[in-house]
Amino acid sequence: MPGAHTPNMRARWLGELLRELREAKGVTSKAAAQYLERSPGTMSRYESGEYPIRRADLLALIDFYGVPDPAQRDRMFKLREESWKTDWWDDYADDVDEPFIDYVWLEQRAHQIKVVDNWRVPGLLQHPSYTAAVLEIVEADSDPTQRARWAELRQARQHRLDQEDPPAVQAIVDEAVLYRPIGGPEVMAEQLRHLQALSERPKIDIRVLPLRSAAPLSGMFTLFSLGEPFPADVACIETLVGARYVEAPNVQQVVQAYNRLWAIAQDLGAPDALIAEALKEYT
Incomplete structure (x- = not known):
């Protein structure tokens, strides 16, 4: 029988990357949420993968955390796309x-x-x-x-x-x-x-x-x-x-x-x- 909701694997991988970037930058979860004009709960759900992040919010966080590497940025956008995709x-x-x-x-x-x-x-x-x-x-x-x-x-x-x-x-x-x-x-x-x-x-x-x-x-x-x-x-x-x-x-x-x-x-x-x-x- 189906169980309780769990994050899909792609959303969780992306959430882990976002948390690692935030912590490496020395930014608190609350500060990141304020930057996005989102609630702390939404930020927490993004990082846990419970809720796949929206494209605009991902772009904003990538810029906020200062991710210059095009390959890393592209990887994160591909993960976001997969986390939302249905088949x-x-x-x-x-x-x-x-x-x-x-x-x-x-x-x-x-x-x-x-x-x-x-x-x-x-x-x-x-x-x-x-x-x-x-x-x-x-x-x-x-x-x-x-x-x-x-x-x-x-x-x-x-x-x-x-x-x-x-x-x-x-x-x-x-x-x-x-x-x-x-x-x-x-x-x-x-x-x-x-x-x-x-x-x-x-x-x-x-x-x-x-x-x-x-x-x-x-x-x-x-x-x-x-x-x-x-x-x-x-x-x-x-x-x-x-x-x-x-x-x-x-x-x-x-x-x-x-x-x-x-x-x-x-x-x-x-x-x-x-x-x-x-x-x-x-x-």
Whole structure:
């Protein structure tokens, strides 16, 4: 169910930049608010990202704080534009928790997506029948109409892979996922054939971490690599109580963990053979 309002990621990034600039200039929040002829509460909401800043106010603050670098000014205006922009995924804002809209936004903006999953096939790589089966398990108490809405969102996210310039996707899937009979033999056969087809695409690389590997594959997380004006890397770690986003400098720990797993999967896993072998279980 949707939760309480939280700032979108782009507005929060811009708010942090504004606060850093203000503090570096030695200006109080109250003084900045007076300069804008806004209330202190409005200034606080701008800096927290709770309310995306208006263009005129951003221009005024950039001048007030003395930001001469054209690249930095341009970055801040691009962040402001992104914080106000709406797109197709906002139509699903009432169907999911607000932080998940940030996840979809990251998928649509990233030039590289790296995902690790030890329980299921990652969402971007799921066949529609597999998605329906997963949702029947994890959202068993939800209304079927709502589950169908979530499935629709998941399929809409996958259109990103069919665009003219899709992101590079690297997925590490635990071998046990291939044998976990979600939805039954027919659904699993469809899903594994779907993985085989996807793996033939030049920008999709699927690796299977074999059961014989001693490498720990605990949990599920995704790494998004972004271009300017956004941070270089953002990680999303899935937990029982919701998603946790990790940014610099702590995101480097996630990057390193992923790189270790990827190296092991490359050394030990022959993904085509492992997927083909698992497919025999369902056909």
